[in-house]
Amino acid sequence: xxxxxxxxxxxxxxxxxxxxxxxTPEQIGPTLRGFRERLEKPGEVAIVSTCNRTEVYVGANPxxxxxxxxxxxGIGGVSSQTLRSHSYVFEGTAAARHAxxxxxxxxSMVLGEPQILGQMKQAVREADTAGTLGTTLHQMFxxxxxxxxxxxxxxxxxxHSISMAAAAVRLASQLFEELRDTxxxxxxxxxxxxxxxxxxxxxxxxALAVANRTLERGEKLAGRFGAEALRLSDLxxxxxxxxxxxxxxxxxxxxxGLGAVERAIKARKxxxxxxxxxxxxxxxxxxxxxxxxxxxxxxxxxxxxxxxAGEKRQAAVEQAEAIIESGVQGFEHWLGEREAVPLIKAxxxxxxxxxxxxxxxxxxxxxxGADVDTVFEALTxxxxxxxxxxxxxxxxxxxxAQRAQLVHTVSKLFLRQNPRDPADETR
Numbered sequence: 001x002x003x004x005x006x007x008x009x010x011x012x013x014x015x016x017x018x019x020x021x022x023x024t025p026e027q028i029g030p031t032l033r034g035f036r037e038r039l040e041k042p043g044e045v046a047i048v049s050t051c052n053r054t055e056v057y058v059g060a061n062p063x064x065x066x067x068x069x070x071x072x073x074g075i076g077g078v079s080s081q082t083l084r085s086h087s088y089v090f091e092g093t094a095a096a097r098h099a100x101x102x103x104x105x106x107x108s109m110v111l112g113e114p115q116i117l118g119q120m121k122q123a124v125r126e127a128d129t130a131g132t133l134g135t136t137l138h139q140m141f142x143x144x145x146x147x148x149x150x151x152x153x154x155x156x157x158x159x160h161s162i163s164m165a166a167a168a169v170r171l172a173s174q175l176f177e178e179l180r181d182t183x184x185x186x187x188x189x190x191x192x193x194x195x196x197x198x199x200x201x202x203x204x205x206x207a208l209a210v211a212n213r214t215l216e217r218g219e220k221l222a223g224r225f226g227a228e229a230l231r232l233s234d235l236x237x238x239x240x241x242x243x244x245x246x247x248x249x250x251x252x253x254x255x256x257g258l259g260a261v262e263r264a265i266k267a268r269k270x271x272x273x274x275x276x277x278x279x280x281x282x283x284x285x286x287x288x289x290x291x292x293x294x295x296x297x298x299x300x301x302x303x304x305x306x307x308x309a310g311e312k313r314q315a316a317v318e319q320a321e322a323i324i325e326s327g328v329q330g331f332e333h334w335l336g337e338r339e340a341v342p343l344i345k346a347x348x349x350x351x352x353x354x355x356x357x358x359x360x361x362x363x364x365x366x367x368x369g370a371d372v373d374t375v376f377e378a379l380t381x382x383x384x385x386x387x388x389x390x391x392x393x394x395x396x397x398x399x400x401a402q403r404a405q406l407v408h409t410v411s412k413l414f415l416r417q418n419p420r421d422p423a424d425e426t427r
Contacts, residue, residue: 007055019281020076044134187247240267
């Protein structure tokens with residue numbers, strides 16, 4: 001069994017296209033099982049879905065790549081050709097290398113950002129629960145987590161990153177002279193909003209509020225920051241109260257429309273409003289960006305702020321890549337061993353068959369009255385002849401070109417203490 005990865009991310013596809021392939025946690029399990037049913041043979045599959053990427057990892061024959069591409073295109077409601085033009089494919093060890101780089105934060109919009117590792121671990125849990133994980137993908141992901149841990153502890157890759165949350169605060173600071181004088185609204189109550197709220201709360205704004213579809217969950221997050229809890233249904237009436245709005249929900253449709261923002265701006269008497277849409281698909285209608293007093297940013301718009309440069313960053317990346325390459329070689333070796341498993345089983349079975357046959361012959365000899373030494377001699381000679389028969393036949397039938405390589409291989413297998421040099425055969 002091999003591995004391949006099919007995906008699209010912030011470097012290959014715009015945010016609106018990525019939104020078509022975003023999966024909520026509730027959608028992952030049924031989607032995984034649905035895809036596995038399409039495989040010709042039992043295979044393994046896991047899906048990593050974040051605001052910046054959707055990736056399908058498959059443990060199966062690479063011939064299933066085209067059906068996987070067609071299936072994913074159908075999920076997103078686009079043609080296979082459109083998906084191919086905005087996606088990437090990795091096979092075998094290249095798929096493992098990609099997974100290791102993603103887990104380590106080297107393939108993220110924010111170099112070294114830590115959130116992706118947790119998201120990949122969640123993807124593994126979802127696949128395990130759905131029954132689609134399997135030994136090969138489990139091994140690859142566990143190795144990717146170990147590599148990511150080593151990268152974070154052995155390099156300074158994380159020290160040179162700016163999180164999306166920090167980038168949002170930096171942008172807001174450019175618009176508002178004092179964040180202490182602003183009122184901030186967070187829409188949603190997931191991990192990303194919690195992270196953003198932590199960064200904004202550190203700047204002690206005048207007021208904080210959390211709007212969430214489930215009021216109880218919103219109240220729990222609001223309580224951590226001394227914020228007001230709102231229902232999503234309160235948004236149209238309360239939007240004008242806030243200078244900064246940061247939204248990240250799992251909604252499949254925008255929850256903040258152009259009309260609501262237009263009314264809010266009018267009520268604010270043209271005072272500017274800073275808005276950040278971290279959701280994929282979008283939470284805020286893209287037309288809002290056209291309003292003259294609104295400053296709307298998406299996850300893609302933040303990319304310029306989260307790039308870092310310099311010699312230290314490059315050194316950290318090179319060090320991380322070396323750690324990743326070592327991990328890839330380990331996984332490649334493991335895959336090779338897995339491919340040899342059927343042969344190993346067959347060898348053990350054949351050896352057992354020979355052993356049982358010689359034991360049965362020895363018992364017959366003993367029953368006929370043969371002495372023990374004669375029986376032992378016959379048993380060991382029989383086993384030896386069976387073990388060497390195929391090898392000797394190959395040596396005798398090989399031509400000169402084949403024989404040199406065959407002699408070298410046989411010497412490694414049978415004469416490990418005193419391997420023969422193939423050149424000896426020509427002297």
